Amino acid sequence: MELxxxxxxxxxxxxxxxxTQYYGYPITPASEVAMAAAKYLPKVGGTFLQxxxxxxxxxxVYGAAGAGARVMTASSGPGISLKxxxxxxxxxxxxxxVIIDVMRAGPGLGNIWPEQGDxxxxxHGGGHGNYKSLVFLPNxxxxxxxxxxxxxxxxxxxxxxxxxxxxxxxxxxxEPVQFPKQRAHPPRKPWALxxxxxxxxxxxxxxxxxxxxxxxxxxxxxxxxxxxxxxxxRYQDVEVDDAELVMIGYGFISRLLLSVVQDLRREGHKxxxxxxxxxxxxxxxxxxxxxDKGKTFLMVELSNGQMLRDVQLAVxxxxxxxxxNRMGGMVPSVEELKTVALRYLKK
Numbered sequence: 001m002e003l004x005x006x007x008x009x010x011x012x013x014x015x016x017x018x019x020t021q022y023y024g025y026p027i028t029p030a031s032e033v034a035m036a037a038a039k040y041l042p043k044v045g046g047t048f049l050q051x052x053x054x055x056x057x058x059x060x061v062y063g064a065a066g067a068g069a070r071v072m073t074a075s076s077g078p079g080i081s082l083k084x085x086x087x088x089x090x091x092x093x094x095x096x097x098v099i100i101d102v103m104r105a106g107p108g109l110g111n112i113w114p115e116q117g118d119x120x121x122x123x124h125g126g127g128h129g130n131y132k133s134l135v136f137l138p139n140x141x142x143x144x145x146x147x148x149x150x151x152x153x154x155x156x157x158x159x160x161x162x163x164x165x166x167x168x169x170x171x172x173x174x175e176p177v178q179f180p181k182q183r184a185h186p187p188r189k190p191w192a193l194x195x196x197x198x199x200x201x202x203x204x205x206x207x208x209x210x211x212x213x214x215x216x217x218x219x220x221x222x223x224x225x226x227x228x229x230x231x232x233x234r235y236q237d238v239e240v241d242d243a244e245l246v247m248i249g250y251g252f253i254s255r256l257l258l259s260v261v262q263d264l265r266r267e268g269h270k271x272x273x274x275x276x277x278x279x280x281x282x283x284x285x286x287x288x289x290x291x292d293k294g295k296t297f298l299m300v301e302l303s304n305g306q307m308l309r310d311v312q313l314a315v316x317x318x319x320x321x322x323x324x325n326r327m328g329g330m331v332p333s334v335e336e337l338k339t340v341a342l343r344y345l346k347k
Contacts, residue, residue: 001178006141007032007171010100011040011305012179013145016070017152018186019098020046021071023060024077025053029168030102030337033074036230054079059088065095066204068192070152074100076168078117083128087161088127091221092206094191096155098148100135100164101253102276114168114252114327119124119306122163123304130218132225134162135279136233137250141175146267147277149180154210154232156186158224165279167302167332169252225281234277237285239265245274246290248311249300250276252331257300259334260341269345279307287314297321298344300337302330 004012009127011022022037038048051057057073075083080101090097093250105115117302120126123135134154136147151162190330193202208214227284236254238261240246241243249257253276262272274290291297296319299308308323315321322338326332332340 001176003174004141005032005172005174006138006144006166007102008036009141009145009177010148011036013148014098015040015044015046017070017149018183018185019070019072019152021064021069022046022048022073023051023057023064023071024056024073024075025051027076027079029104029171030074030076030079030100031174033100033102033173034336035130037072041156043110054082055086058083058090062086062090062093062095065090065097066093066193068189068194069164070096070156070186072098072100074102076102076104077106080118080121084121084127087133088125088131089206090127091127091128091131091133091159092217093204094159095204096152096159096161096323098151098155099274101166103165103328108144108279111329112168114253114302115327115329116167116253116302116306117304117327118165119303121284122165130161131221132280133229134160135165136163137277137279138164138166138170139251139254139275140170141173141177144170145177147180156189158228159191160224160228163253167247167251168177189258203331228235229281232284233281233283235283238273238275240272240274240290240295242270243295244270245298245341246272246274246295247298247300247341248274248276248287248307250279250307253300253302255333256334256337260337262340263334263338264345267288269342271341271345276307282310283336284310284314286294287311288316291318294319295346298341299323300332300340301325305328
């Protein structure tokens, strides 16, 4: 067990997962990820390189992934925006990598406080084309480590870019983390272009000049995303079985919602919480099942309602979906959220 900042924990976890390469450009509140990568990767024979820009960094990630390495990068909102073209290329070429997004407030330069305004560009593909990325939503330092390891494994399994989508509070928080023991080295990838004779004929590319060929490739990608939706949805339920009101939130907000549930349960209120752990694939089926049971929902977000749209699509018109948010780096208190929850419990 180690007391460690979450932004540093992801790097230690990545190394345990077999990551050997980091390419990035620093930005608050994600800079500690780069600092930890610069500190630890050379000690295990890996490579850290601070690129001249976010655009350069994501294209270096493309190259390392194509050469079979487990590779990662990290940034925050403005930097993630600059990486989007490269991420689309990575998704099209079916290259596995891990991207850490420690969200800050926006739009524009905004400020360095926590927000959840990157959800749309990360979950629904901020780059061009019909692609998706695997997206994990940790709410503590332990999950930052655990989900990073899982992200590398599933990125390789499905040949897809994987995000750790977190926020400034979680990334900057110091908490105890239990790291696993060193794992076996990831196996050789049969499709990668290594610097050897056996792989010299491998082609890693996102170009499909034939319209028929590109459509076929798009269909293949959509089938892969459907497989993810069938097999890799993750979420946490808290006291939802008899709940009349189910609050939905992720990241730091979910920790506040847990306190709200515990406090109001002690007062006799039937309230629960659903925490999505994957944003793609999204727990739409589970939310629809809860809606079929007549649950009312309260979505709480540090954005203008970016996850709210996914919840509304899952619920349809079956039951009310209420919404409460803060923006600009403002974070609600537990007492504030209790007042909001009681407003809808009494209806």
